[in-house]
Amino acid sequence: MKADPAKMFPVSVKKLKAEDGAPFPLFLFLKKNNKFIPIRLPGDPLGLEKYQQILEKNHLELWVPNNFQEVFASYAEYLTTTGQDPVEEIEKAVQKVEEKNSEQKLSPTNEALEETIVKSEEAELVRDAIEDEELTPEEKAQVLSSVSQDVLRALNQITTRGEAARKEGLQRCKEITDEILMIAAQDSNIYEEIIALRNSQEEIEHSVLVGTVAVMFGLALGYTDDKLLADLTVASIFHDIGLVRVKPGVLSRPEQKWSTEDRTEYEKHVDASVAILKESDTEFHPRVFRMIAEHHENYDGSGFPKSLKGTAIDESSALLHLANLFDRLCTGKQTGTDLSPKDAFDYIYDLVQDADAVQEVNPELVQRIFQFMLTEKDAADQMKEQAAERVKSASKNV
Ligand SMILES: [Fe+2]
Numbered sequence: 176m177k178a179d180p181a182k183m184f185p186v187s188v189k190k191l192k193a194e195d196g197a198p199f200p201l202f203l204f205l206k207k208n209n210k211f212i213p214i215r216l217p218g219d220p221l222g223l224e225k226y227q228q229i230l231e232k233n234h235l236e237l238w239v240p241n242n243f244q245e246v247f248a249s250y251a252e253y254l255t256t257t258g259q260d261p262v263e264e265i266e267k268a269v270q271k272v273e274e275k276n277s278e279q280k281l282s283p284t285n286e287a288l289e290e291t292i293v294k295s296e297e298a299e300l301v302r303d304a305i306e307d308e309e310l311t312p313e314e315k316a317q318v319l320s321s322v323s324q325d326v327l328r329a330l331n332q333i334t335t336r337g338e339a340a341r342k343e344g345l346q347r348c349k350e351i352t353d354e355i356l357m358i359a360a361q362d363s364n365i366y367e368e369i370i371a372l373r374n375s376q377e378e379i380e381h382s383v384l385v386g387t388v389a390v391m392f393g394l395a396l397g398y399t400d401d402k403l404l405a406d407l408t409v410a411s412i413f414h415d416i417g418l419v420r421v422k423p424g425v426l427s428r429p430e431q432k433w434s435t436e437d438r439t440e441y442e443k444h445v446d447a448s449v450a451i452l453k454e455s456d457t458e459f460h461p462r463v464f465r466m467i468a469e470h471h472e473n474y475d476g477s478g479f480p481k482s483l484k485g486t487a488i489d490e491s492s493a494l495l496h497l498a499n500l501f502d503r504l505c506t507g508k509q510t511g512t513d514l515s516p517k518d519a520f521d522y523i524y525d526l527v528q529d530a531d532a533v534q535e536v537n538p539e540l541v542q543r544i545f546q547f548m549l550t551e552k553d554a555a556d557q558m559k560e561q562a563a564e565r566v567k568s569a570s571k572n573v
């Protein structure tokens with residue numbers, strides 16, 4: 176729900192008792208998105224654990240709809256007359272957050288975060304699901320998978336309605352996935368760099384597209400760990416950065432015309448990408464290096480640089496590989512002809528069915544992503560509706 180402060184009043188977290196089933200709904204205000212998120216229905220206790228989570232996220236206030244003002248007043252009076260003070264741990268937690276807030280001024284990174292306004296409904300739902308502390312990991316996975324499915328389906332349907340419709344559809348998909356990419360990247364320590372890259376010119380488009388597609392595939396598989404999604408994004412964005420150390424003459428020639436020496440020179444970019452990130456001042460999770468190091472390893476062992484095979488290749492590396500392949504097919508780098516997203520999906524699908532073809536990615540993983548897109552939509556849609564319904568009923572009094 177978009178923020179309308181006139182309809183809500185703030186309540187200090189300290190004035191609530193974690194164990195009490197307060198007779199009013201409680202909302203969190205997400206400043207960066209200018210939005211209220213319902214966190215508790217009337218009568219539900221907040222719970223000590225949740226209470227502490229809220230404080231850890233530096234929310235010292237929760238919000239209550241104006242039409243619950245009287246109810247809140249009598250609740251406050253009840254707490255005063257019964258003399259029930261917040262438990263000691265909560266007092267300490269509140270104090271810690273207050274001290275931290277007074278020391279900390281908003282850094283540019285925080286300001287950049289504040290400016291991130293989600294535009295598409297799909298991205299909004301992804302963000303809400305990731306941030307919703309009420310949803311179980313399974314529910315989150317269902318909601319996220321369903322959203323990714325919608326986008327992937329939209330991608331898939333951009334086919335026969337003519338060039339203008341195709342362009343418009345691709346643009347729309349790009350906007351949605353771009354926003355989802357930003358949500359995934361928010362948990363990264365190089366968020367600002369990603370914003371800068373995203374706004375820069377065409378040469379970075381491949382990285383951004385690979386990132387968005389990899390995150391979409393991850394969501395389709397039900398990945399809900401925001402840190403893993405952030406690392407998948409970071410690895411996707413920087414997977415080819417090592418190309419800057421490859422002789423320019425090689426890259427200016429089409430791949431189909433490369434000599435053996437050219438190919439060897441090109442293959443150096445994998446190690447170079449890892450080296451460049453290691454040389455930087457930024458700290459990356461080890462799995463970022465692994466994803467990049469393995470982004471050209473093929474499931475059947477025919478890839479490079481280490482000719483790894485089968486399960487020796489991490490699943491997240493395979494997702495990055497698959498996203499990379501998808502973009503290479505769409506941009507003609509793989510076959511010499513630009514494929515539409517639908518044709519790229521068909522191409523990959525045919526590839527995994529063909530026993531004689533090079534198996535770049537575990538066929539079972541491809542099947543899981545594709546099968547989800549084709550057959551499990553009903554269950555996911557149902558879960559999405561239930562989640563939306565719950566949010567709606569929690570906010571109908573506002
Ligand atoms: Fe690469």
Ligand SMILES: [Fe+2]
Pocket residue numbers: 381385414415499
């Ligand atoms: Fe690439």
